[in-house]
Amino acid sequence: MSSMPVAAARVVLVTGVSRFLGARVANALQAEPGIERVIGVDTVPPAESLGRTEFVRVDIRTPGIAKIIASAGVDTVVHLNLVTSSAAPRAKVKELNIIGTMQLLAACQRSPDMRKLVVRSSAAVYGSSPMDPAVFTERDEPAEPPRSGYAKDAVEVEGYVRGLMRRRSDLTVSVLRFANLLGPGVDSPFTRYLHLPVVPTVLGFDPRLQFVHEDDGVEVLRRMTVEAHPGCYNVAGDGVLLLSQALRRAGRPYLPVPSPSLSVLGDMGRRFAGLSGFSPELLRWLTYGRVIDTTALETELAWRPKYSSEAAFADFAAAQGLTHNRLTHLLGRA
Secondary structure (H helix, E strand, O other): OOOOOOOOOOEEEEEOOOOHHHHHHHHHHHOOOOOOEEEEEEOOOOOOOOOOOEEEEOOOOOOHHHHHHHHHOOOEEEEOOOOOOOOOOHHHHHHHHHHHHHHHHHHHHHOOOOOEEEEEEEHHHHOOOOOOOOOEOOOOOOOOOOOOHHHHHHHHHHHHHHHHHHHOOOOEEEEEEEOEEEOOOOOOHHHHHHOOOOEEEEOOOOOEEOEEEHHHHHHHHHHHHHOOOOEEEEEOOOOOEEHHHHHHHOOOOEEEEOHHHHHHHHHHHHHHHOOOOOOHHHHHHHHHOOOEOOHHHHHHHOOOOOOOHHHHHHHHHHHOOOOOOOOHHHHOOO
């Protein structure tokens, strides 16, 4: 391990606290004896109680976020506000991701109390292409950089974080590139894709997929917040699951369609399942897949995820009542 001494987190601000992951992380952090206050911010109130986390309704795209960080003496920021799927127009999502991050980081830069920043990024920064390496490490560059959507936003967010690190070299900064989250409480473009009446797949392709269980994701974010682990880390459960294996295990009927029909798949998703976020990035991932190496994280934390990718999917499928049945092979065969 290469953890470095850093002042203990006392006042922690969590962005995106009204979403599932933000709420869970805030609840985990408020149980830490060394943390005096947890402040959760979002544009909408949380649906459920956040316990002793103090909720403040603020848009991080506005100067209001700087006032909160300054007045509360925030020393640690956990930025979970990267929007990866939304019914909102793409332009608004991009503004939330990019302008929001810029305002937040500017506030962090100006605050003399700031000591630590933890940023949830996405493995989507590596893109998905037929030229990808078998496994991406944190040092690898994408064969085809993301050109649109939240994946491109994540690349830009990481760029702004590196800029902050140059200007505030005293900060401990951890950037976490998450594989797709799965678990009983997760609602995402991929989980909605699995609930389509007939799941479309790309003819001739059976991508390798990785997942991180929600419990492991929360634990990694907790550890990064209360301990000092600067750097960029891939986060995923061990192993991979082929898309065909996932669909069989979930008992989902599927239909392979030719690659030129990719845009039609998106239209089907939006029309029949309200599948907001059925984006070009998701379609490329469902074509070429992506596998990331997690050695750096496991070495740094001296820890391994409780759930493998396969186990994370199994827990999600069981919670959703998705089980193997004979319908799986009616329209598609692996």
